[in-house]
Amino acid sequence: MKQYIVDAFADELFGGNPAAIVPCDSMPSSELMQKIAIENNYSETAFVVRKAEGYYELKWYTPGGEIDLCGHATLGTAFVICRFIDPGIEKMHFDTIGGELTVVSNDEGFTMEFPAGSTARIPVGKEISDATSGLAEKAYYDGGDMVVLVKDEKSLAEFEPDSEKIKRVEGVGLVMTAPSEEYDFVSRCFYPKMGVAEDPVTGRAHTFLAPLWSQWLAKDTMKAKQISERGGVLTVRCEGDRVFISGNVQLFMTGEIFV
Numbered sequence: 001m002k003q004y005i006v007d008a009f010a011d012e013l014f015g016g017n018p019a020a021i022v023p024c025d026s027m028p029s030s031e032l033m034q035k036i037a038i039e040n041n042y043s044e045t046a047f048v049v050r051k052a053e054g055y056y057e058l059k060w061y062t063p064g065g066e067i068d069l070c071g072h073a074t075l076g077t078a079f080v081i082c083r084f085i086d087p088g089i090e091k092m093h094f095d096t097i098g099g100e101l102t103v104v105s106n107d108e109g110f111t112m113e114f115p116a117g118s119t120a121r122i123p124v125g126k127e128i129s130d131a132t133s134g135l136a137e138k139a140y141y142d143g144g145d146m147v148v149l150v151k152d153e154k155s156l157a158e159f160e161p162d163s164e165k166i167k168r169v170e171g172v173g174l175v176m177t178a179p180s181e182e183y184d185f186v187s188r189c190f191y192p193k194m195g196v197a198e199d200p201v202t203g204r205a206h207t208f209l210a211p212l213w214s215q216w217l218a219k220d221t222m223k224a225k226q227i228s229e230r231g232g233v234l235t236v237r238c239e240g241d242r243v244f245i246s247g248n249v250q251l252f253m254t255g256e257i258f259v
Helices: 030-040 071-085 128-129 153-158 163-167 203-215
Strands: 001-007 016-023 043-050 055-062 066-069 092-097 098-108 109-115 138-140 147-151 174-179 187-189 197-201 221-226 233-237 242-247 247-254
Touching: 001 071, 016 071, 030 043, 030 055, 030 066, 043 071, 043 174, 043 187, 055 071, 071 098, 071 109, 071 203, 071 242, 071 247, 092 187, 109 203, 128 163, 147 203, 153 174, 153 187, 174 203, 187 203, 203 221, 203 242
Parallel strands: 016 043, 055 092, 147 174, 187 221
Antiparallel strands: 001 016, 001 247, 043 055, 055 066, 092 098, 098 109, 109 242, 138 147, 174 187, 187 197, 221 233, 233 242
């Protein structure tokens, strides 16, 4: 099986979020995909099957299990298809367990279209306060990722996560966000329940963040930065109940898996 390692949401190599992309003739068994994801030990490994030109089946696995949405691995998959599978293709449709996703190749790199993540204001309870070292000023949750607002970028950058405390918070992951002077907003994202202590750059999280910040800033298009150790920059745009996320991809390595 061919495998490609890419850095998504990166303008240069060794930035953004690494992902493994595995094109397949047919979708492997869940057991095999999980084993490959654990062996790779990236936050996500994507498995893609070409159905016809422009149409593909896509699944994402973390070391902790299958997930229903992953932005950076989708971005990386679009790059691999555009470069190696259907060279030069401009529009790609992906059939996923989270619904159909569309990615377009353009001057901004690749732009993904996602359904907007649903959030609702909830109280900042003890578990949220403990998991964020008291930094959470507001909290938003509606069954996806837990999103909390922090007062400033400096506090968020200096935050030291405790994975065990974060695991006690409701949601797939804990997404912390703050205003920024250089960008429209910044964030950090933690998914210890899925075997990922801190994700470098998270497209999924921005389907929740973009609608919130669009409302707070009264802007449709925004520049965001995830201030993880690797870091990454995304352009996000809200249009009705859809979120468009753009970024670049860098190829790190090609290889083969022997199974």
